[in-house]
Amino acid sequence: MLKPSLHVLARHVSHRARGFATTNTSRMQKATTTLLIVGSSAAVAAYFLLPDISRGAPTSDTKPINPSHFTPAELVSSTFASNGTKILTVAIPPELLPTERDLFAPIWSVFIKDDDIQVERPYTPLDGVDKDGNMKFWIKRYNHGEVSRWLHSKKVGETIEIRGPVRTWSWKDDAWDEIILISGGTGVTPFYQLLRTVFSGNSFKGRITLLHSSRLPSELPPPDVLDPLLELARHNPDKFRLKLFVDSFGETKDRSFAGVEIHQGRIGKDVIWRAVHSASNFPSLRGLFSRDSDNSDRKILFLICGPEQMVGAIAGPYGRNYSQGPIGGVLQSLGYKSHQVWKL
Ligand SMILES: Cc1cc2nc3c(=O)[nH]c(=O)nc-3n(C[C@H](O)[C@H](O)[C@H](O)COP(=O)(O)OP(=O)(O)OC[C@H]3O[C@@H](n4cnc5c(N)ncnc54)[C@H](O)[C@@H]3O)c2cc1C
Structure with missing residues (x-):
């Protein structure tokens, strides 16, 4: 089942980052109201002061990928897909792939960090990770979304930091009919x-x-x-x-x-x-x-x-x-x- 620490980690971030949404939630409406009242610079400052146990994680380009640190990955392809979405492929050096393949049992995701504002969001590698370290994502751009807009603006060859794998749900072959x-x-x-x-x-x-x-x-x-x-x-x-x-x-x-x-x-x-x-x-x-x-x-x-x-x-x-x-x-x-x- 879920590893408690990862589960908590995923939920901790996703409560601020949930974004399969296409509509604004009351949380967002509250956030918008706050922004209007306090002014954008104060809101940005407040955002950075909010506790976040993960965005301060260190970066390592020598240790195998792990939820405890970020790993630099290269954006190797970025193509427009259906309306407002892109297919992005990022590659990590294959030598940084952990040997335990069960870490990549479904369903897992990785956090991608927007380096400009140090905010991360989870994304799901469609076909997991291949032996060359490639991960392909289908990512929707939200007009006011922080990380999705940043990701859509990245150019092939640029570096993107990822953190994971993080298990979001565990599959069992014989548990359900x-x-x-x-x-x-x-x-x-x-x-x-x-x-x-x-x-x-x-x-x-x-x-x-x-x-x-x-x-x-x-x-x-x-x-x-x-x-x-x-x-x-x-x-x-x-x-x-x-x-x-x-x-x-x-x-x-x-x-x-x-x-x-x-x-x-x-x-x-x-x-x-x-x-x-x-x-x-x-x-x-x-x-x-x-x-x-x-x-x-x-x-x-x-x-x-x-x-x-x-x-x-x-x-x-x-x-x-x-x-x-x-x-x-x-x-x-x-x-x-x-x-x-x-x-x-
Ligand atoms: C486990 C997991 C896996 C995921 N996998 C994928 C995936 O494979 N592909 C994918 O596309 N997404 C995926 N997501 C969603 C993704 O993590 C992000 O939540 C999403 O990309 C939005 O992030 P963002 O930073 O761009 O938007 P945020 O800044 O978090 O904004 C989210 C929403 O709020 C709205 N909003 C932001 N600011 C304002 C404002 N001032 N006023 C009104 N509304 C506002 C945005 O328009 C958007 O609708 C996944 C989420 C989880 C939890």
Whole structure:
């Protein structure tokens, strides 16, 4: 399970850095009000005075990467992806890769530090780290976001400091029969990492459904992210299915993406109920489950990652400092319990 120290570390930073959000939270509104009242320079000073156990971590270019220090990495590629997002690849010297490969078991992330203002945020290496030390990220730029704007401005060849790996959730091959992943926007990145790892072996015997939503078709994950997931769905039709949703089609006429139907509307009660109760998209299981069966013997898990409002509506809001908080929202109304739900 989670190493307590890393878990606390991740939560400590993420309560100030949570940013799969596409909407402003009350915390941000409070921050904005404070900024207006006190003035920007005082607010910046206050920000730097806030306790932060991590941004003061030392930098080492000789020790293997570890959450206790930053490691300089080179930005080796930066390309525009779907609306307001980029695919960035950073490389650490391969000799700084730790030998313990289980450190890279899903789901893990690294903190990236904005050197200009000494602030760090967590990001999810899509395919983990390869033997040459490359890590690829899909990163959304927030108009007022500190680190994401800084990252989008970095040029190939420049240095970026990373700190990690930090485990955000632990996978177990045989712990669940049915897993429903629900993501919004760049919240799909941890699920991409998880799915690619799980289906690189063949010991997982259960089934996984990914329900992903973006606001518009143009904001759906770029091909670097979506194509490998579609490939997984094609190769594992009895174990993995993927459903895409958009809030609206906007100007787009096309109602499908690479042959996959795009559904309009939010991921709500009906969609989740159908995902759990209908086996129709798992060909080998057709007929085994009736649509009304509650399948109550199955060990089912929901993982949710996305904008705070989406997480709140589906699984109930986070608790203090982004602890899990009680289950709420759609999943509670469908009768699921806390042990079946994890908010990433
Ligand atoms: C474990 C984990 C993994 C993650 N992985 C990824 C990933 O792979 N890819 C990815 O893109 N993101 C990822 N994130 C989110 C990421 O860590 C950042 O939170 C995100 O990039 C925003 O950081 P920021 O510094 O740019 O924005 P922040 O400065 O933290 O701002 C966050 C939000 O507040 C808004 N905001 C900021 N200032 C103001 C203001 N004055 N008034 C109103 N609103 C304001 C911003 O517009 C933005 O919506 C991950 C988060 C976690 C917890």
